[in-house]
Amino acid sequence: MNLITLTTDFGTDDWFVGTMKGVILAINPRARIVDVTHAIPRGDIRAGALALLQAYAFFPAGTIHLAVVDPGVGSERPAIAMRSGKFVFLGPDNGVLSFAAGREAVRSARHVTSLKLKLQQVSRTFHGRDVFAPVAAHLSLGMRWSELGPRVAEWQRLRWPEPIRDGRTLRGEVIWLDRFGNAITNLPATMDLRLSDVRVKNRSLGAPSTHYQAVPTGKPLVLAGSGGLLEIAVNGGSAELKFGLRLGTPVTATMGLGGV
Amino acid sequence: MNLITLTTDFGTDDWFVGTMKGVILAINPRARIVDVTHAIPRGDIRAGALALLQAYAFFPAGTIHLAVVDPGVGSERPAIAMRSGKFVFLGPDNGVLSFAAGREAVRSARHVTSLKLKLQQVSRTFHGRDVFAPVAAHLSLGMRWSELGPRVAEWQRLRWPEPIRDGRTLRGEVIWLDRFGNAITNLPATMDLRLSDVRVKNRSLGAPSTHYQAVPTGKPLVLAGSGGLLEIAVNGGSAELKFGLRLGTPVTATMGLGGV
Amino acid sequence: MNLITLTTDFGTDDWFVGTMKGVILAINPRARIVDVTHAIPRGDIRAGALALLQAYAFFPAGTIHLAVVDPGVGSERPAIAMRSGKFVFLGPDNGVLSFAAGREAVRSARHVTSLKLKLQQVSRTFHGRDVFAPVAAHLSLGMRWSELGPRVAEWQRLRWPEPIRDGRTLRGEVIWLDRFGNAITNLPATMDLRLSDVRVKNRSLGAPSTHYQAVPTGKPLVLAGSGGLLEIAVNGGSAELKFGLRLGTPVTATMGLGGV
Numbered sequence: 001m002n003l004i005t006l007t008t009d010f011g012t013d014d015w016f017v018g019t020m021k022g023v024i025l026a027i028n029p030r031a032r033i034v035d036v037t038h039a040i041p042r043g044d045i046r047a048g049a050l051a052l053l054q055a056y057a058f059f060p061a062g063t064i065h066l067a068v069v070d071p072g073v074g075s076e077r078p079a080i081a082m083r084s085g086k087f088v089f090l091g092p093d094n095g096v097l098s099f100a101a102g103r104e105a106v107r108s109a110r111h112v113t114s115l116k117l118k119l120q121q122v123s124r125t126f127h128g129r130d131v132f133a134p135v136a137a138h139l140s141l142g143m144r145w146s147e148l149g150p151r152v153a154e155w156q157r158l159r160w161p162e163p164i165r166d167g168r169t170l171r172g173e174v175i176w177l178d179r180f181g182n183a184i185t186n187l188p189a190t191m192d193l194r195l196s197d198v199r200v201k202n203r204s205l206g207a208p209s210t211h212y213q214a215v216p217t218g219k220p221l222v223l224a225g226s227g228g229l230l231e232i233a234v235n236g237g238s239a240e241l242k243f244g245l246r247l248g249t250p251v252t253a254t255m256g257l258g259g260v
Numbered sequence: 261m262n263l264i265t266l267t268t269d270f271g272t273d274d275w276f277v278g279t280m281k282g283v284i285l286a287i288n289p290r291a292r293i294v295d296v297t298h299a300i301p302r303g304d305i306r307a308g309a310l311a312l313l314q315a316y317a318f319f320p321a322g323t324i325h326l327a328v329v330d331p332g333v334g335s336e337r338p339a340i341a342m343r344s345g346k347f348v349f350l351g352p353d354n355g356v357l358s359f360a361a362g363r364e365a366v367r368s369a370r371h372v373t374s375l376k377l378k379l380q381q382v383s384r385t386f387h388g389r390d391v392f393a394p395v396a397a398h399l400s401l402g403m404r405w406s407e408l409g410p411r412v413a414e415w416q417r418l419r420w421p422e423p424i425r426d427g428r429t430l431r432g433e434v435i436w437l438d439r440f441g442n443a444i445t446n447l448p449a450t451m452d453l454r455l456s457d458v459r460v461k462n463r464s465l466g467a468p469s470t471h472y473q474a475v476p477t478g479k480p481l482v483l484a485g486s487g488g489l490l491e492i493a494v495n496g497g498s499a500e501l502k503f504g505l506r507l508g509t510p511v512t513a514t515m516g517l518g519g520v
Numbered sequence: 521m522n523l524i525t526l527t528t529d530f531g532t533d534d535w536f537v538g539t540m541k542g543v544i545l546a547i548n549p550r551a552r553i554v555d556v557t558h559a560i561p562r563g564d565i566r567a568g569a570l571a572l573l574q575a576y577a578f579f580p581a582g583t584i585h586l587a588v589v590d591p592g593v594g595s596e597r598p599a600i601a602m603r604s605g606k607f608v609f610l611g612p613d614n615g616v617l618s619f620a621a622g623r624e625a626v627r628s629a630r631h632v633t634s635l636k637l638k639l640q641q642v643s644r645t646f647h648g649r650d651v652f653a654p655v656a657a658h659l660s661l662g663m664r665w666s667e668l669g670p671r672v673a674e675w676q677r678l679r680w681p682e683p684i685r686d687g688r689t690l691r692g693e694v695i696w697l698d699r700f701g702n703a704i705t706n707l708p709a710t711m712d713l714r715l716s717d718v719r720v721k722n723r724s725l726g727a728p729s730t731h732y733q734a735v736p737t738g739k740p741l742v743l744a745g746s747g748g749l750l751e752i753a754v755n756g757g758s759a760e761l762k763f764g765l766r767l768g769t770p771v772t773a774t775m776g777l778g779g780v
Contacts, residue, residue, distance in 0.1 A: 003285060012272070012559065015527075017555075018554055018557060018575050025579065035277075052275075054275050055279045060282070071756060074734075124731040124743065179273055211385065224384070224385075226383040292545070292549075295537075296538035297532065297535050297538060299532065315539045315542060318649065439534055471645065472591070473591075483645065486643040486649065496591060
């Protein structure tokens with residue numbers, strides 16, 4: 001499979017991402033490269049893990065997902081590759097792959113140590129270009145998995161921010177703010193919880209609505225977001241601005257009597 | 261034809277656009293995808309329609325132009341596909357396609373209702389991923405046009421902001437501000453109008469110049485923009501900042517005696 | 521070779537870059553197009569030249585590097601194409617290609633004058649679309665080099681900002697600030713200079729470290745950047761913000777006794 005996705009905190013203002021693509025195409029001219037996002041906040045491993053989690057499953061089987069949010073670049077943290085029956089995940093072994101890999105049944109994980117897979121000169125500051133891009137390209141060419149490096153049984157896993165159950169109250173938080181000012185929470189949007197009285201910043205937003213325009217323009221609502229999580233929004237506006245939401249802002253909801 | 265363009269208000273900071281591309285490539289691994297822009301101001305249907313209008317005709321025949329600026333996502337507004345002899349336009353039926361489609365001779369328009377063209381689970385907030393991306397991919401694979409859904413004779417059309425003629429004065433407005441601070445107006449840049457005395461914010465900018473450097477650095481000018489519309493610019497500077505221009509700022513011009 | 525890279529100051533908020541890609545694909549549907557960056561500061565030819573210099577060599581042989589930072593668009597400045605044994609460089613003859621081309625042995629340079637290579641209507645404001653994109657596409661199709669236009673022996677060259685040697689002190693400056701707030705300087709990062717006592721804004725940062733995490737979080741350091749130049753950074757922070765760095769901020773270093 002020739003498809004490689006990129007999830008990084010490199011931004012697109014510098015030449016970094018373009019250079020990674022050059023490296024990939026110099027090794028595999030037939031590679032297809034898709035940007036998931038390069039706007040992960042600098043060094044925010046959990047945000048990178050979350051973006052990859054939300055996106056990865058929509059790609060075709062065989063896709064190589066490369067994520068580089070790597071504040072420890074140049075230190076001793078290893079590079080890791082994991083594969084499930086459907087995907088390959090590649091990146092620093094710092095947890096950035098762990099949300100997505102945690103959803104899949106990982107069949108094999110290996111540290112990436114083979115020198116011949118890397119560029120001849122490996123800088124201490126840009127492994128996206130010098131290590132990860134060439135390894136992704138070689139993987140897309142169908143190299144033997146065992147040539148990556150030694151098999152490992154464990155890898156860094158980030159703790160998923162589970163909401164806390166407190167009687168019939170579910171206590172969660174904002175975990176992502178999108179371009180529209182919608183706040184994605186860690187409260188699951190499954191129907192069987194029968195959530196009601198969703199509260200944020202001392203304000204009740206009631207029970208989940210079906211879609212943005214279910215409330216008048218300018219009014220807030222909660223609804224099931226496209227990633228299976230409860231989302232706080234304002235029809236035609238920004239919940240982030242209206243309520244002053246930030247990553248970590250507490251959100252609570254009441255579970256229905258038949259709630260799980 | 262395998263070429264699909266994307267024009268949205270999704271931004272590129274979240275995983276939304278990348279995920280749409282994953283969906284497309286999972287259905288048609290040979291699809292080519294080109295971003296027109298994802299920076300349409302949130303929910304600004306006319307801006308999306310204008311961007312698509314400026315870009316679409318430069319693509320090869322057979323291109324599928326997908327535009328998703330969709331404040332009514334999840335409500336009852338239909339999805340629509342239109343085709344001319346040269347292009348396919350796909351998006352919500354809210355006018356976002358109407359400037360471009362209005363330039364072409366539309367041969368067939370259909371609402372998109374076929375469930376089997378969509379993802380199995382369709383969210384109420386992200387039809388870009390769940391409806392439009394898969395439909396675009398199926399279209400790029402050459403599916404039968406009639407399988408989209410019922411033929412329709414009408415669709416939402418946005419009013420083009422026509423300038424108003426008042427004696428020999430043409431009254432228009434700023435309709436786009438670009439990265440350089442150039443202000444694109446709705447005044448046509450055709451020579452035969454012989455426009456002179458272009459005025460904005462009580463300042464006369466004279467007759468159209470031929471190119472930016474026709475005036476000294478830092479000086480304002482008007483000229484024929486690359487999309488056939490009169491543009492207000494500052495050589496080496498920003499007309500937007502210099503004059504405090506905004507979308508809708510009035511601009512007038514005097515037509516020559518031989519003007520149409 | 522079908523690979524074309526783009527380095528421009530067009531941004532990605534407007535439809536400009538997408539339209540260039542449409543033009544390329546209408547001429548060569550098999551072209552592969554990679555963005556190096558479109559965020560070059562408006563009209564900053566040296567910044568464009570620097571970005572291209574940092575990226576170009578990582579692309580496969582045969583790549584066509586198109587750079588359009590072109591404040592003189594529409595004036596008499598010529599378009600130029602240069603080729604080395606490995607790459608083709610295309611853009612306005614204003615110096616934007618000169619850093620990259622200067623690293624290669626240019627075998628042939630030609631002004632681009634052939635009308636049949638351009639779009640039928642050439643605007644005075646958007647040669648990226650009307651001249652450079654179609655010429656790049658024709659080059660990617662393998663057109664004869666001599667059909668571009670007349671051979672030229674000279675082209676605009678930007679002065680590389682060489683650091684100045686003053687006894688054992690090397691006086692340089694900040695030449696790029698990246699997304700992370702790292703400041704790339706024009707001081708070479710070669711080991712044999714044995715640089716020490718790197719100073720910026722009256723503060724000594726000592727000798728180069730090996731990698732970001734060689735100092736505690738929040739502490740500044742200097743290190744060899746990925747492009748072979750000395751870089752000022754803050755582990756987990758922004759050197760730009762911490763020290764108030766700007767393009768042109770002076771940076772000095774002391775050369776070792778065995779220094780070249």
